[in-house]
Amino acid sequence: MRFSFTDEQQEFRSVVRRFLEDKSPTTAVRRLMETDVGRDPEVWRCLSRDLGLTAIHIPEIYGGQGFGISELAIVVEEMGRALLCAPYFASTVLATTAILKAGTDAQKQALLPDIAAGQTIATFAFTEENGRWDPGGITATATRIGEKYRLDGVKCFVLDGHSADLIVVLARRPGSEEADGLSFFTVRGDAAGLGRRRLETMDQTRKLACLTLSGVEGELLGEEGAAADPLQATLDIAAICLANEMVGGAERLRESAVAFANLRVQFGRPIASFQSLKHKAADMLLDVELAKSAAYSAAAAADEGDDELPALASLAKAAASEAYMQTAIHTVQIHGGIGFTWDNDTHLWFKRAKSSEVFLGGPAYHRERLMQIWKV
Amino acid sequence: MTEMTAEAVRAEARAWLEQNWDPNLGLIAWRNMLVDSGWGAPHWPKAWYGRGLPDGLVPIVEEEFERIGAVGVAKMGIRTLAAATILAHGTDHHKQKFLRRILTGEDTWCQLFSEPGSGSDLAGAMTRAERRGNRWVINGQKVWTTSAHRADYGLLLARTNVDLPKHKGLAYFILDMHQPGVEVVPLRQMNGHASFNQVFFTDAEVAPEYLVEEDGDGWKIATTTLMHERRGADAMRRYVKPSERPERIYREEAKEIAIDLEPYKWYPQRAGRVDLVIERAKQAGRNSDPVTRQEIAKLMIMARCAEWTARRARAAHQQGRPQGPEGSLGKLASSYIARAANHVHTLISGADAMLTGKDSPLNGIIAEILVSTPAISIAGGTDEIQKNIIAERVLKMPKEPRFDTDRPFREVPKNALPK
Numbered sequence: 034m035r036f037s038f039t040d041e042q043q044e045f046r047s048v049v050r051r052f053l054e055d056k057s058p059t060t061a062v063r064r065l066m067e068t069d070v071g072r073d074p075e076v077w078r079c080l081s082r083d084l085g086l087t088a089i090h091i092p093e094i095y096g097g098q099g100f101g102i103s104e105l106a107i108v109v110e111e112m113g114r115a116l117l118c119a120p121y122f123a124s125t126v127l128a129t130t131a132i133l134k135a136g137t138d139a140q141k142q143a144l145l146p147d148i149a150a151g152q153t154i155a156t157f158a159f160t161e162e163n164g165r166w167d168p169g170g171i172t173a174t175a176t177r178i179g180e181k182y183r184l185d186g187v188k189c190f191v192l193d194g195h196s197a198d199l200i201v202v203l204a205r206r207p208g209s210e211e212a213d214g215l216s217f218f219t220v221r222g223d224a225a226g227l228g229r230r231r232l233e234t235m236d237q238t239r240k241l242a243c244l245t246l247s248g249v250e251g252e253l254l255g256e257e258g259a260a261a262d263p264l265q266a267t268l269d270i271a272a273i274c275l276a277n278e279m280v281g282g283a284e285r286l287r288e289s290a291v292a293f294a295n296l297r298v299q300f301g302r303p304i305a306s307f308q309s310l311k312h313k314a315a316d317m318l319l320d321v322e323l324a325k326s327a328a329y330s331a332a333a334a335a336d337e338g339d340d341e342l343p344a345l346a347s348l349a350k351a352a353a354s355e356a357y358m359q360t361a362i363h364t365v366q367i368h369g370g371i372g373f374t375w376d377n378d379t380h381l382w383f384k385r386a387k388s389s390e391v392f393l394g395g396p397a398y399h400r401e402r403l404m405q406i407w408k409v
Numbered sequence: 410m411t412e413m414t415a416e417a418v419r420a421e422a423r424a425w426l427e428q429n430w431d432p433n434l435g436l437i438a439w440r441n442m443l444v445d446s447g448w449g450a451p452h453w454p455k456a457w458y459g460r461g462l463p464d465g466l467v468p469i470v471e472e473e474f475e476r477i478g479a480v481g482v483a484k485m486g487i488r489t490l491a492a493a494t495i496l497a498h499g500t501d502h503h504k505q506k507f508l509r510r511i512l513t514g515e516d517t518w519c520q521l522f523s524e525p526g527s528g529s530d531l532a533g534a535m536t537r538a539e540r541r542g543n544r545w546v547i548n549g550q551k552v553w554t555t556s557a558h559r560a561d562y563g564l565l566l567a568r569t570n571v572d573l574p575k576h577k578g579l580a581y582f583i584l585d586m587h588q589p590g591v592e593v594v595p596l597r598q599m600n601g602h603a604s605f606n607q608v609f610f611t612d613a614e615v616a617p618e619y620l621v622e623e624d625g626d627g628w629k630i631a632t633t634t635l636m637h638e639r640r641g642a643d644a645m646r647r648y649v650k651p652s653e654r655p656e657r658i659y660r661e662e663a664k665e666i667a668i669d670l671e672p673y674k675w676y677p678q679r680a681g682r683v684d685l686v687i688e689r690a691k692q693a694g695r696n697s698d699p700v701t702r703q704e705i706a707k708l709m710i711m712a713r714c715a716e717w718t719a720r721r722a723r724a725a726h727q728q729g730r731p732q733g734p735e736g737s738l739g740k741l742a743s744s745y746i747a748r749a750a751n752h753v754h755t756l757i758s759g760a761d762a763m764l765t766g767k768d769s770p771l772n773g774i775i776a777e778i779l780v781s782t783p784a785i786s787i788a789g790g791t792d793e794i795q796k797n798i799i800a801e802r803v804l805k806m807p808k809e810p811r812f813d814t815d816r817p818f819r820e821v822p823k824n825a826l827p828k
Contacts, residue, residue, distance in 0.1 A: 035720075036717065036720040036721045036723070036724040037721065037724040037725060037728060037730075291804050291806065294806065295806065295807070302807075302810065303807055305806040305807055306806065306807040306808065306809050306810070307809070308793070308796075308797065308809060310800075310806070311796060311797055311799075311800030311801070311804075311806050312793065312796040312797075312800070314799075314800050315741065315795070315796035315797075315800050315804070316796070318734055318738065318799060318803065318804065319738050319741055319742060319745075319799075322718055322735050322738055323711065323714035323715060323718055323742065324714065325718075325735075326714050326715075326717035326718040326720075326721055326735070327710070327713065327714045327717065329717075329721070330717050348710050348713060351706070351710055352710050397703060400702070400703050400706030400707065400710070401699070401702060401703070401706070403706050403710070404696075404702045404705065404706050407687070407709075409687055409690060409691070409696050409705065
């Protein structure tokens with residue numbers, strides 16, 4: 034359903050929310066964000082084995098739960114709300130979707146059951162040092178040597194790339210340009226010739242890595258030279274999921290801002306009684322609700338096979354990017370001086386808002402893409 | 410007792426319409442038949458020209474009217490607010506005298522609430538009503554009164570006692586507009602239209618039986634009117650389309666619609682005309698400018714998001730779920746969309762944005778957008794009031810301390826009276 038959730042979906046959401054409230058309080062977030070891998074193996078086991086969240090949108094024949102993007106979107110919205118530190122977006126959203134969109138049936142049979150079970154943590158390496166999110170930015174090459182491919186290049190901003198077991202790599206046939214000659218490959222995390230370096234990220238809850246491929250042997254995923262369409266489909270789903278993750282975080286921030294304003298007393302009254310604060314709070318509610326509407330509609334469109342999907346993906350990503358960042362700025366402001374301290378939790382979401390604003394393309398990039406899709 | 414199932418209602422309405430509908434009747438004659446049968450206002454009580462149907466079944470009756478092409482009762486303008494208020498608070502005499510002629514469209518009404526000194530703060534009305542002998546005597550001024558120049562009656566909120574707190578010293582009257590003490594002066598707006606009026610009272614009179622309920626109940630009754638206004642606001646924005654069929658009754662109705670819609674003809678421009686943006690950008694060749702493209706995209710994203718948010722609210726309502734915050738945001742979103750649309754139309758029009766009338770793009774439509782959007786964030790509750798409501802009712806933030814409610818109205822600081 035496009036504009037409302039079913040009773041089952043709402044029940045599912047509350048199960049996920051309760052789980053994350055229990056397993057990912059800010060004390061846990063603060064502990065894990067300081068670590069190198071940035072996840073709690075026990076929580077990962079629970080969310081994959083007990084709740085089956087890593088299997089959510091994988092078809093049952095590949096060991097999955099067989100749900101749709103709407104359910105996946107509910108999970109990531111709740112994870113964004115709880116700021117869960119886990120490689121979920123890398124493995125379940127990015128890598129799984131790429132394999133689903135590009136892989137042959139045999140490859141899906143081989144790769145997906147372990148990912149669905151949470152035993153294999155995968156990621157997707159496509160962006161490079163130039164920071165471009167479109168196919169034209171890919172310079173890494175795949176040279177065919179007999180039945181094998183040799184991968185060379187540098188992949189950057191790879192989500193959980195330093196710790197993933199399996200990496201889906203996007204590379205091009207030497208000499209090809211733009212969307213032509215692109216292929217997906219799979220590479221094991223411990224492959225020879227693969228250098229991995231964790232990047233120092235401003236948002237410590239989202240780990241990024243730089244991967245150097247020097248003659249790494251890659252296994253072709255899907256058809257050679259035909260990655261452009263599955264790539265776009267993967268990025269659309271990823272943008273929709275990120276938009277949903279963002280509105281989850283934005284709503285949590287908005288609620289925390291109002292809760293704080295109700296408690297904080299200045300000039301003999303709660304600051305929430307001042308109109309300047311109320312008007313800001315009303316604007317924040319509007320921003321977040323509008324962005325939620327786009328994120329939910331886009332997720333539903335993905336399940337309905339709507340032709341408008343690419344447009345809606347960019348629309349939802351642009352709307353959520355602006356809303357999350359604006360909400361974060363207002364939330365710091367409403368907290369005043371305390372909101373600028375490390376001890377206050379606001380900065381954790383502020384930084385996630387900033388990294389999400391840029392990841393997969395900023396709002397200006399997605400607005401321009403929307404205009405192109407609409408042939409303006 | 411017949412059970413009011415949807416199908417029974419449909420069958421009954423269809424049978425009655427098939428037997429009685431005649432497009433060659435006069436508009437008033439036909440509407441009197443609707444009033445007598447109860448099919449004109451089927452959700453009204455049986456005792457007062459209705460059939461006592463639950464609101465949910467009304468669309469079925471409307472479908473039957475549409476199916477056969479039958480004209481309905483008069484539904485536009487303030488008359489519907491008058492009817493709702495009279496049904497809720499009026500005496501039998503009020504109902505007898507006014508309701509039929511409201512439904513037939515013979516009488517036109519206006520709402521006399523806003524004043525120069527009280528816009529957002531309606532309960533601060535200063536128009537005085539004093540009891541002199543067997544008459545209430547009215548002195549003061551109202552403003553923003555749509556259709557006052559052709560209204561037969563007005564719904565009047567006036568102050569009867571300045572020694573009571575502001576909400577308690579008000580009374581609600583039905584005022585006959587055709588009398589020497591009432592002067593209606595059109596109010597010209599910044600966009601050149603004059604959709605509203607100022608109404609001046611100089612010893613205007615109201616007979617005691619046209620005080621609605623008791624002296625002191627004014628605010629309570631005004632709240633009923635305002636609630637219906639808010640509820641109907643969306644319906645008002647929809648354009649009623651006159652039929653182009655040739656029979657007498659359609660021609661009479663088309664004439665009525667044209668008169669009723671006259672004050673609202675610039676309202677689409679007030680909302681920003683987002684529908685024109687992309688076509689205009691292409692025609693003006695501004696679609697190659699990266700800045701304009703970004704601003705167009707921002708506007709279109711906001712408009713789509715607002716549309717989906719309204720649909721989420723409707724879906725929740727249809728499923729009988731409690732309304733979430735998404736239901737309270739439409740008006741505020743419209744303001745922001747209109748403002749962004751004004752900005753985008755200006756970017757697209759470039760130097761042409763300095764022109765108006767025939768020299769302006771689309772024969773003046775663009776110029777009308779540019780000078781009409783400021784109204785949308787004011788009319789029907791300013792953005793600021795809207796945000797207070799959202800913050801206090803939806804987000805449960807505490808009210809600001811007030812200094813005007815617990816003391817006699819005479820001691821409350823007020824605006825200076827206009828010259």
